[in-house]
Amino acid sequence: MDAVDHKKVIEMNKEEFGKSLSANDDEILKHLPYLLQDLWELGGRPDIQLDLIKTLDLKDIKILDLGCGKGSSLIRILKHQTGKGVGTDIVEEFIEEAKHKSVEWKIDDRIEFRTEDLVETLKTERNYDVVLYGIDSDILGTIEECFESLKQTLSNGGYIIAETIYPKIETDDSIDSQEEFQRQVQKAGFVLLEEKFWDTEDIRTMNQEYTTKIVKRAQELITKYPQEKIMFEEYINSQVEECKELENDLYCVSVLCQLKS
Numbered sequence: 001m002d003a004v005d006h007k008k009v010i011e012m013n014k015e016e017f018g019k020s021l022s023a024n025d026d027e028i029l030k031h032l033p034y035l036l037q038d039l040w041e042l043g044g045r046p047d048i049q050l051d052l053i054k055t056l057d058l059k060d061i062k063i064l065d066l067g068c069g070k071g072s073s074l075i076r077i078l079k080h081q082t083g084k085g086v087g088t089d090i091v092e093e094f095i096e097e098a099k100h101k102s103v104e105w106k107i108d109d110r111i112e113f114r115t116e117d118l119v120e121t122l123k124t125e126r127n128y129d130v131v132l133y134g135i136d137s138d139i140l141g142t143i144e145e146c147f148e149s150l151k152q153t154l155s156n157g158g159y160i161i162a163e164t165i166y167p168k169i170e171t172d173d174s175i176d177s178q179e180e181f182q183r184q185v186q187k188a189g190f191v192l193l194e195e196k197f198w199d200t201e202d203i204r205t206m207n208q209e210y211t212t213k214i215v216k217r218a219q220e221l222i223t224k225y226p227q228e229k230i231m232f233e234e235y236i237n238s239q240v241e242e243c244k245e246l247e248n249d250l251y252c253v254s255v256l257c258q259l260k261s
């Protein structure tokens with residue numbers, strides 16, 4: 001890491017960082033790399049992102065992934081697509097794993113992974129054909145503000161593939177409805193080209209796999225730090241609750257939007 005101390009940045013943005021990985025307790029944050037060590041994907045859907053990119057028929061793509069986790073999306077996409085990419089994430093351990101995977105997949109000469117706060121990435125990266133972003137915290141503000149911020153990284157007519165959620169029934173006004181999401185995206189100067197709703201059975205299978213792996217690591221941590229047993233159990237319970245919510249109350253969606261030129 002360069003001049004920026006990312007542990008400090010996480011400290012400053014603790015709440016939004018925690019939200020992005022569904023962790024409500026500050027103390028659990030330092031254990032996340034251990035708890036999530038058996039997962040490559042951290043909640044995103046590279047398969048759907050790739051399907052959406054294929055519809056664009058782009059050659060020599062230039063792609064940016066903000067909050068890239070362990071690099072699964074960029075690596076899988078660029079394995080099928082000519083071009084190059086940059087991925088940034090605030091967690092150093094995730095970026096180390098991403099670099100390792102890109103070497104394993106023999107694609108490291110076309111991807112740069114950096115440990116960086118995405119707010120900083122937005123200040124410097126420009127002229128991308130495609131930007132990937134999972135809207136899983138409020139770090140970039142409202143949907144309109146978020147798309148306004150992402151816009152500056154795009155070339156004319158560039159694309160954003162965003163992952164988001166809509167409520168199935170509009171009871172919780174903290175999550176924008178599909179209509180409100182679309183309204184704000186358009187207000188920020190984008191055309192919404194496609195929305196792919198994730199299949200509920202796929203979400204259930206993914207949740208079961210993630211939960212089994214995380215529970216195993218949480219049990220190891222409970223053995224190592226018995227005094228923190230309750231915290232780890234609460235983390236697991238909140239994961240299970242969130243999985244139920246994703247399966248029953250929310251639509252998970254990948255949206256493809258194009259910047260109006």
Ligand SMILES: C[S@@+](CC[C@H](N)C(=O)[O-])C[C@H]1O[C@@H](n2cnc3c(N)ncnc32)[C@H](O)[C@@H]1O
Binds near residue numbers: 016021043044073
């Ligand atoms: C739900 S995960 C998704 C990761 C990846 N897109 C995937 O699907 O595997 C959200 C990611 O955002 C990262 N993140 C959260 N806040 C961030 C910030 N301020 N700057 C950079 N990355 C951040 C987290 O470390 C985490 O890897």
